[in-house]
Amino acid sequence: MSTLAEDLTPLPDESTVVATARVRANHNGHTTTLPLLSSDGPFHLQRLRPRGGLARVDVIGAMSGPLGGDRLALHADAGPHAHLQITSAASTIALRGHTDDPATYDIRLTVGDDATLHWLPQPLISTAGSNLRQTCTVTLAPTARLVLRDEQILGRTGETSGNLTTRLTVLRAGRPLLDQHTSYGGRHPAWDGPAVMGSHRACGQLLVVDPSLTPAVHPPILLGDLDTPTHGVLAPLAGPALLATAVADTATRLRHLLDEALQQARTA
Numbered sequence: 424m425s426t427l428a429e430d431l432t433p434l435p436d437e438s439t440v441v442a443t444a445r446v447r448a449n450h451n452g453h454t455t456t457l458p459l460l461s462s463d464g465p466f467h468l469q470r471l472r473p474r475g476g477l478a479r480v481d482v483i484g485a486m487s488g489p490l491g492g493d494r495l496a497l498h499a500d501a502g503p504h505a506h507l508q509i510t511s512a513a514s515t516i517a518l519r520g521h522t523d524d525p526a527t528y529d530i531r532l533t534v535g536d537d538a539t540l541h542w543l544p545q546p547l548i549s550t551a552g553s554n555l556r557q558t559c560t561v562t563l564a565p566t567a568r569l570v571l572r573d574e575q576i577l578g579r580t581g582e583t584s585g586n587l588t589t590r591l592t593v594l595r596a597g598r599p600l601l602d603q604h605t606s607y608g609g610r611h612p613a614w615d616g617p618a619v620m621g622s623h624r625a626c627g628q629l630l631v632v633d634p635s636l637t638p639a640v641h642p643p644i645l646l647g648d649l650d651t652p653t654h655g656v657l658a659p660l661a662g663p664a665l666l667a668t669a670v671a672d673t674a675t676r677l678r679h680l681l682d683e684a685l686q687q688a689r690t691a
Contacts, residue, residue, distance in 0.1 A: 440490070440493040440495065441494045442494075443496040444463045445500075446459065446509065450538075465488045477541065481511065490520035494526070495529070496531070503538055504538060511545045514545040515545070515547045518550055519585070524554070526553075527557075532559070532561045534561070536565070548575075551583050551585055555587050561591075564595075575607070575625070577620070591603045593632070595664075620670060625670065626670045626671075629657075629669075631665045637663070644658075653672070665691060
């Protein structure tokens, strides 16, 4: 027998996409295997040839989205001693949907003891009229290693940004390492003011977590040339981690800054 609360729960609209894709990587004592690649909705997961000791998975968009009202999720688990890299074939494009309800995109990444995860998707593009809430939650074991790149492009050429909120939460050994929330678009005051984006329309960050890092001895490093419309900084966190934050006028210049940050972090 159903309860009254269950009876009153609204059913998803027929045109709303509800999908969860899943990746699991294990180490069999010799190499990293991929026992689970579960595609769903707009996510088609493709196994790539291993490189540099990393098992590799590419996320291919099988349909447009996320659209307003969609509820999408991607969960990836790198088990103990596994080494996994996840990329995407193209940018994720948030589009206006048939409803004003926000779309949601929930990313959950888990990295076990002595495991490595490289999360390196293409940028997220927030188009005019779109409404997206993206969350990324990362759970790291004490000896886990992580390279995470997160890029947003606020509007296509000649258009304004949609409404975009993102939250990145990283837990290491059960304790918070990073919890960052950002909001862009017309519903969020001052997002394009001088204290946030200004005239820039590309922003991103690169997070490197490695138990061998001693970031306390590394002062913040400015990225790029201050005479150009690209600015960034690589700074230590309160843990074995470095975080680069950057803004630029184009996606290409943003990627150059984050690539520079990754080289600096590897040197550290």
